Amino acid sequence: MSDATTDATFTRISASGDMVEQPRAVAIEAPVAIEVNGLGYAVLMATPDDLVDLAYGFVLAERLVDHAGQVVEVDMHPVATGTMLRVTLTPECHSRVADRVRHRVSESSCGLCGIENLEQALRPLPPVIARSRAEATGIFRAAAALRDHQPLGRATGAAHAAALCAADGAIRLVREDVGRHNAFDKLIGAMARGTTGWDGGFALLSSRCSFELVEKAALAGCPLLATLSAATSLALERAAAVGLPLRTLVRADAMLAS
Structure with missing residues (x-):
């Protein structure tokens, strides 16, 4: 039994x-x-492994830092109900943290606060400059191989995966979590910690393509985002606005390009 799994006994009922x-x-x-x-x-609900990667990816996705060098340290403290991650950023990031905390805890008790919160939820994204060299064959290859790189998913049937793929579809790095957002944050955090670039490749996610995942991809400079399930309307809008190519509903013999 790993840190990511526990054991339970079920009653299996056949047809x-x-x-x-x-x-x-x-x-x-x-x-x-x-x-x-x-x-x-x-407070996130997450699978308690690769948590340092999660912390790095989270502060990058929240725009609390611009690069991994602004993370001084991440301390993990087990508590009775879960895990506390204490993240220390360089001093120039503190005002940014305080501002974001203020927006996160504010309640939409009046029209002005509601407008402010909506603006924070849909903040402008940087344009995607990098370009992927991946062809359709590479994306099909990665999708076919993804399950082999999902030990938690195979063991439990309850975890999402986020993969860094080379242009030819070779899977270079994978992170898993019960949450699709957490899995992508873990992957982005692992890449940032290891100074690993996209190198003309792409990200492949086992989930649907939601607007939050598009935003994480754009902020990480991902040149192409592929997902096994379909995209939402806002994901399509946000991706088009920043020039992020999407490949969604990826199956063994077809996918949707936008």
Whole structure:
């Protein structure tokens, strides 16, 4: 049993009505509290492995830092109900953290506050400058191989994966989590910590293509985002606005390009 799984016993019921007790690995979902420069920032429900990667990817996605060099340290502290991540950023980031905390905790109790919160939710994104060299064959190759790189997903059937893929479809790096956002943050954080670039490749996600994932991709400079499920309307709009190519509903023999 790893840090990402626990064991449980279920009753397996077949179509014919037979019932058999069956042990099975279950993906762990637990609270992860993130504190940044001494300020309580967020509580995520996440799989408790690769949490340092998660912290790096999270502060990048939240625009609290511009690059990994602004993360001084990440301390992990197990608590009774989960894990506390204490993230220390360089001093020039503190005003940014304080401003974001103010927006996150404000309530939409009046029209002005509501407008302010909406503007924060849909902040402008940087244009995607990098370009992927991936052809359709590379994306099909990566999608076909993804399951082989998902030990948590295979064991539990309850985890998303985010993969860094080379242009030819070779899978270079994968992170998993019960949450699709967390999996992508972990991948981006691992890349940032290892100073690993996209190098003309692309990201492949096991989830649908939501606007939050498009935003994470754009902020990480991802040149192409591919997902196994379909895109939402806002994801399509945000991707088009910043020039991020999407390949969605990727199947063995077809995909949607936008």
